[in-house]
Amino acid sequence: MAEFEPRENQITADTLVVGGGIAGMTTAIETAEVGKHVILLEKTPSLGGRVVASNQYFPKLCPPTCGMEINLKRIRINPRVRVLTLADVEKITGGPGEYDVQITLNPRYVNERCTACGECARVCEIERDNDFNYGLDKNKAIYLPHLMAYPFRYVIDPAFAGDARMKKCVEACAYDAIDLGMQAKTITAKVKAIVWATGWRPYDATKIDNLGFGKYDNVITNVMMERLAAENGPTQGKVVRPSDQKEIAKIGFVQCAGSRDENHLPYCSAVCCLASMKQATYVRERYPGAEIHMFYIDVRSPGRLEDFYVKQQGDAKFFFHRGKVAKITEVAGSKNLILEAENTLTGEITKMEVDMAVLAVGMVPNTADAPPPLETPLDDFGFIVPGSENGVIGAGTAIRPLDVSATVQDATGATLRALNLGNRR
Ligand SMILES: Cc1cc2nc3c(=O)[nH]c(=O)nc-3n(C[C@H](O)[C@H](O)[C@H](O)COP(=O)(O)OP(=O)(O)OC[C@H]3O[C@@H](n4cnc5c(N)ncnc54)[C@H](O)[C@@H]3O)c2cc1C
Numbered sequence: 001m002a003e004f005e006p007r008e009n010q011i012t013a014d015t016l017v018v019g020g021g022i023a024g025m026t027t028a029i030e031t032a033e034v035g036k037h038v039i040l041l042e043k044t045p046s047l048g049g050r051v052v053a054s055n056q057y058f059p060k061l062c063p064p065t066c067g068m069e070i071n072l073k074r075i076r077i078n079p080r081v082r083v084l085t086l087a088d089v090e091k092i093t094g095g096p097g098e099y100d101v102q103i104t105l106n107p108r109y110v111n112e113r114c115t116a117c118g119e120c121a122r123v124c125e126i127e128r129d130n131d132f133n134y135g136l137d138k139n140k141a142i143y144l145p146h147l148m149a150y151p152f153r154y155v156i157d158p159a160f161a162g163d164a165r166m167k168k169c170v171e172a173c174a175y176d177a178i179d180l181g182m183q184a185k186t187i188t189a190k191v192k193a194i195v196w197a198t199g200w201r202p203y204d205a206t207k208i209d210n211l212g213f214g215k216y217d218n219v220i221t222n223v224m225m226e227r228l229a230a231e232n233g234p235t236q237g238k239v240v241r242p243s244d245q246k247e248i249a250k251i252g253f254v255q256c257a258g259s260r261d262e263n264h265l266p267y268c269s270a271v272c273c274l275a276s277m278k279q280a281t282y283v284r285e286r287y288p289g290a291e292i293h294m295f296y297i298d299v300r301s302p303g304r305l306e307d308f309y310v311k312q313q314g315d316a317k318f319f320f321h322r323g324k325v326a327k328i329t330e331v332a333g334s335k336n337l338i339l340e341a342e343n344t345l346t347g348e349i350t351k352m353e354v355d356m357a358v359l360a361v362g363m364v365p366n367t368a369d370a371p372p373p374l375e376t377p378l379d380d381f382g383f384i385v386p387g388s389e390n391g392v393i394g395a396g397t398a399i400r401p402l403d404v405s406a407t408v409q410d411a412t413g414a415t416l417r418a419l420n421l422g423n424r425r
Pocket residue numbers: 018019020021022023024041042043044047048049050051054056057058059087088089197198199200201222223226271275278361362363366370395396397398402403404405407
């Protein structure tokens with residue numbers, strides 16, 4: 001059944017999964033494939049979470065389409081999965097085996113007649129920051145979230161639904177698919193278990209004053225780098241620096257930007273070292289002569305991911321520098337950057353000039369400021385404490401920073417815990 005627009009005010013399922021990233025999708029698929037009914041609820045207009053915004057994923061460096069398309073197909077064809085997008089959980093009452101969940105379904109302003117032809121966006125006069133590309137470019141107020149979006153349907157940014165200029169889009173739609181009068185709707189879901197897979201967001205780099213993000217054009221974050229390198233990204237895959245679109249000749253990766261730091265995120269996000277090494281390959285493929293400089297406290301590449309690290313060490317133009325970058329300043333005129341780092345073993349200070357700096361910012365759980373509306377134990381950083389008898393069942397990066405393969409394994413565990421709760425009644 002998959003994409004679902006409930007006509008009735010009350011729906012039922014065995015499990016409710018909140019968050020449609022790779023963790024939530026995995027739990028939904030696995031629940032449905034053992035014969036149980038599941039509601040997969042996503043806050044944004046489409047499924048996929050942060051993974052669909054990456055260019056490639058380590059260790060195999062395949063594009064997100066690889067695994068994601070298969071998962072989307074399994075969701076689409078399974079009559080036991082019902083997907084709600086643009087949905088928010090407002091309230092949860094009851095207990096294990098018998099929950100009542102109040103859900104708000106927010107308006108998309110575009111109905112199921114949409115063929116994604118794009119004519120509405122072509123005539124639309126309003127531009128907005130493209131959040132899928134972390135503000136590196138603009139898109140229209142009516143937009144397709146991204147090329148792998150499920151549902152593959154346009155959506156209107158609610159900030160502009162009441163803008164008189166949107167009428168032009170309505171007139172341009174040959175399918176009568178735009179409805180500016182669409183209203184939010186409240187429904188109740190009766191479920192036996194709730195899995196919370198609301199994932200992560202990047203740490204706000206503007207809080208790290210000394211590293212110049214938001215002040216110097218050529219300081220970007222690791223998530224922005226993923227979009228710069230993507231062929232469907234703001235530069236069609238050219239890794240160029242924002243100030244002048246110059247190709248990269250020398251790039252600096254700043255590890256632990258705000259991580260393992262009592263003033264910001266005291267913990268390690270586990271994926272950032274590997275993510276930077278992966279991003280170095282994006283630069284290397286496009287500009288074989290470019291120099292890569294990675295500044296680190298210590299390199300973390302758990303388990304078999306060590307092979308990926310060893311491979312990068314064999315690259316003669318990939319320089320690893322032990323040192324925490326304490327300060328970034330801009331060179332007047334060239335807009336190059338000076339990275340100033342202190343060797344964490346010897347205390348020696350080094351300075352290096354680069355074209356662009358990528359801050360490897362860590363992962364902040366979305367539950368840190370939007371916890372589930374049911375008493376659930378969270379740790380000091382806002383991650384859900386796994387294995388608790390109380391509250392919702394956490395899955396994926398809602399419980400700790402994880403890579404994709406560990407997220408999928410964790411989501412399988414959450415599926416089983418949810419089925420177990422359901423079987424108690
Ligand atoms: C720079 C960087 C690069 C990375 N590269 C790799 C890589 O190459 N290989 C790899 O294995 N891992 C990589 N990772 C890690 C990977 O991104 C995560 O493992 C993955 O995103 C975890 O999936 P998730 O479903 O737990 O969370 P998410 O991807 O964050 O998905 C969570 C979903 O929940 C939704 N949501 C949030 N709040 C709510 C709510 N209240 N209600 C409903 N829905 C909600 C979100 O919109 C989202 O769709 C990288 C991480 C970073 C920081």
